[in-house]
Structure formats: structure tokens, C-alpha cells
Amino acid sequence: MRADSGEARLLPWTAADGKPCYLLGGGAGTVSRIADRVESAQLSMAGHLLGHAADLLADRRSTSVQVHYLACRLVESLGDVRRVAESRGRRLDESSNADEPDGR
Template identity: 65%
Template sequence: MAGRLLPWTTAGGRPCYLVGDGTGYVSRLADDIEAVQLDMAEDLLGHAGALLAERRVTSAELRYLALRLTESLRDVTRIAESRGARLAEDKGRYREGD
């Protein structure tokens, strides 16, 4: 059983992993946080589109947007990596059962 990459990091920025069957409290919490992160990414994309459509945008506004987009992309990338690893693990389990 491989560990699940969680949608948060340690205080030092290192990845956090959970070993388990995916049915416990921490797994459900991770699922909820991933859902919030994906919703926030979608909202941020909408805000980015609106801001970039404006003719007058300050460099401070663009910098703030770039920082938030970077954070969001990092979160979404971590979610994709975690889910991809779990899909690969599931495929391996199904192949063993054939």
C-alpha cells in the first residue's frame, strides 16, 4: 500500500503522505480540502480573466494575481499528482486480481 499525497505540506514545505485504506477521517478531510482548492482555483481563473480584460491594471494587481495563480497551480498540481498515483495503484490492484 503506497501513501497518499495529501493536499497540504509541512511547515517546512515538505509533502505530507498518509498510509491507509482511504476511508478514515484524514482521507475524508483531504478530499474536502481538495474540493475547496479546486473550487478556489476555478474562482481565481474567473477573476484572472476579468482582471486581464480590464484596460487599466496596476503592476501591484498583476503581481498579486500572479502570486495567487502560482499558489493555486501548485495546489492543483499536487491534487493531480495524488489522484494520478492513486489511479495507478488501483490499476495495479485490479491487474493482480485478474
């Protein structure tokens, strides 16, 4: 998927049907800034969740319901972080390719 100004950016959210959302353009607009803030919040929440997971798993009194809930949140967070990494990786590849003389 290409736009005149470069690759389409994978956004950090999905459509209502679960399909990925993309942004075409140079990345300096309002939607791009919102996506940057959402990615930052997702990464921050992942860090907090990891800390909570360490505490919960270290506590031998944690119930199976608590651990199951934690596992569900970790799966959600891992999906968010994976999407952020994929999006940023694509943009890094794009900027690396733009620096090459033949544009590839």
C-alpha cells in the same frame, strides 16, 4: 513509499518545513475525508481565481500591483492543483495495478 494497504496518499498540504505529507492506509478515515474536502476547496478556488484572472486581465486599467498579486495567487493555486493531480494520479495508478493479476 508503500503501506500494507497500498500506496501512501499524497496529502493536499505540506508540513511546516514545506515537505510533502503522506497518509498511509486504505483511505476511509477522518484524515482522508478532510484531505478530500481540502482538495475540493482548492480546485474550486482555482476555478474562481481563473475567472477573476480573466476579468482582471481584460481590464486595461489593471495596475501592475494588481497583476503581480494575481500572478502570485495563480502560482499558489497552480501548485495546489498540481499536488491534487499528482495525488489522484498516484491513486489511479494504484487502483489500475491492483486490478492486474500479478499485482503490478
